[in-house]
Amino acid sequence: MRAPNLAMIVVALIVGSMAVLLVISSTSRQPETRSTASLIGGDAGSVSGNGFTLTSTSIEPPADDATFPAGPHVDLVNQNCLSCHSASMVLTQPRLKPEQWTAIVEKMRDVYKAPIAAGDVPAITAYLAGLGAGDEKPGD
Ligand code: HEC
Structure with a gap:
């Protein structure tokens, strides 16, 4: 039997890599993802993973309402x-x-x-x- 031609090798590679990608994507899903809204929304939003927890806090940036008073220029x-x-x-x-x-x-x-x-x-x-x-x- 002759050696497989180039087209066969390419097809085999494509099929093979699709299979690998499928396996990766089905195993690497995050265990639990919260909706963004719940993360930024309330003050108790937190998300944990890989041994650490991210907690959202609400902050109040300093207010600076000062504007330049009207005048020439x-x-x-x-x-x-x-x-x-x-x-x-x-x-x-x-x-x-x-x-x-x-x-x-x-x-x-x-x-x-x-x-x-x-x-x-x-x-x-x-x-x-x-x-x-x-x-x-x-x-x-
Ligand atoms: C490219 C950025 C930039 C722009 C545009 C700018 N400044 Fe500043 N300014 C600074 C920085 C940086 C400081 C120093 C901040 C500090 O010391 O904490 C400063 C500080 C100041 C101070 C404090 C006093 C001093 O000498 O440091 C005054 C007054 C001031 N600027 C006036 C102005 C005016 C008036 C204009 C418009 C004509 C202006 N600035 C535009 C960057 C800028």
Whole structure:
């Protein structure tokens, strides 16, 4: 009898690997899986397996509702200053002179690589320097 040709070998390999996959998939099922809803939902959700237990807890992220008060160029500030930190980071600063604000904005650009257009810096600085202008203390 002649040696089996290539097509026969390929067919045998395919059939063989299908059988292996079937065996693997029928034996490796997780013993028990809970629905995602039950895991994130209640506060007592937990799932165990392989000797450890994952328990879901509910956390309350710190609320930060502070927004930049309306004013000239507030749009630029909203666009450029909220991607990395909250408005509070800015609003809780002491009153600063325009040059000091310029230095901070430049630091955001140069050190922290904030993508602030150079042409927008003066307008942003003007807004920031005007923050304490009224008597109301921003951030309070
Ligand atoms: C690319 C990210 C990024 C952007 C955008 C950004 N900042 Fe910051 N900012 C930082 C980081 C990082 C710190 C330092 C945080 C810390 O020290 O915990 C910081 C800190 C600050 C502080 C605290 C004082 C200081 O000097 O560290 C102020 C005020 C501030 N930023 C203002 C601004 C203003 C105004 C803008 C918009 C013009 C802005 N930031 C945009 C990253 C950014």
